[in-house]
Amino acid sequence: xxxxxxxxxxxxxxxxxxxINCTYQTSGFYGLSWYQQHDGGAPTFLSYNALDGLEETGxxxxxxxxxxxxxxxxxxxxxxxDSASYFCAEPGQNFVFGPGTRLSVLx
Amino acid sequence: DAGVTQSPTHLIKTRGQQVTLRCSPKSGHDTVSxxxxxxxxxxxxxxxxxxxxxxxxxxxxxxxxxxxxxxxSSELNVNALLLGDSALYLCASRWGTYGDTQYFGPGTRLTVL
Numbered sequence: 001x002x003x004x005x006x007x008x009x010x011x012x013x014x015x016x017x018x019x020i021n022c023t024y025q026t027s028g029f030y031g032l033s034w035y036q037q038h039d040g041g042a043p044t045f046l047s048y049n050a051l052d053g054l055e056e057t058g059x060x061x062x063x064x065x066x067x068x069x070x071x072x073x074x075x076x077x078x079x080x081x082d083s084a085s086y087f088c089a090e091p092g093q094n095f096v097f098g099p100g101t102r103l104s105v106l107x
Numbered sequence: 108d109a110g111v112t113q114s115p116t117h118l119i120k121t122r123g124q125q126v127t128l129r130c131s132p133k134s135g136h137d138t139v140s141x142x143x144x145x146x147x148x149x150x151x152x153x154x155x156x157x158x159x160x161x162x163x164x165x166x167x168x169x170x171x172x173x174x175x176x177x178x179x180s181s182e183l184n185v186n187a188l189l190l191g192d193s194a195l196y197l198c199a200s201r202w203g204t205y206g207d208t209q210y211f212g213p214g215t216r217l218t219v220l
Contacts, residue, residue, distance in 0.1 A: 030207075031207060033207060033208070041213070042197060042211040042212060042213050042214055043150065043197070043211045044211070045208050048207035048208060087149050087150070091207050091208075091209070094152045094155070094163050094165060095140060095152060095155075095199070095209060096152065097142075097150045097151075097152075098149055099148060099149045100147075100148070100149045
């Protein structure tokens with residue numbers, strides 16, 4: 001079976017840095033993806049880690065440690081528009097999603 | 108380049124009825140997956156279609172069935188609707204059955220009364 005765990009909620013202020021963690025238990029692990037979903041919208045792809053280490057894409061970075069079955073999404077210079085739900089996902093055939101972390105960015 | 112499209116955007120049905128949702132994948136994509144997303148939860152994998160066959164299936168009853176057409180578009184059918192089937196149904200496409208990126212459609216909001 002496959003399962004991913006994330007914190008349910010995170011709150012931060014504009015301009016701050018926030019880290020959203022994801023731990024997983026999967027068989028046949030392919031890597032870790034991150035998706036953003038605004039209320040009423042569809043999930044949109046943010047990043048993917050196939051190998052251990054840090055991947056940086058603008059204000060967003062994602063990290064993976066296969067030995068620790070752990071990854072995180074780092075959001076820097078937070079903006080109000082970053083308020084959304086963030087999902088980690090394991091992109092095997094079933095593309096299993098975590099339960100999501102709701103990020104609230106306060107002014 | 109059109110992204111993933113889904114129809115209809117909203118749908119209201121009553122218990123016991125049947126529903127068909129439609130999805131057209133992003134250009135160049137040949138694999139379509141369907142997800143059910145209840146309010147406040149992550150998407151739950153229903154099944155994946157590739158080469159017009161169901162390749163993988165999540166933990167959903169046989170009331171949920173699907174089809175993929177030669178042009179890669181897909182349908183999701185749900186029979187004998189239950190109140191608990193009320194959710195956002197998302198379609199996602201990618202190239203091949205494995206891949207780091209999926210592109211999601213806007214979803215169909217199904218309400219069962």
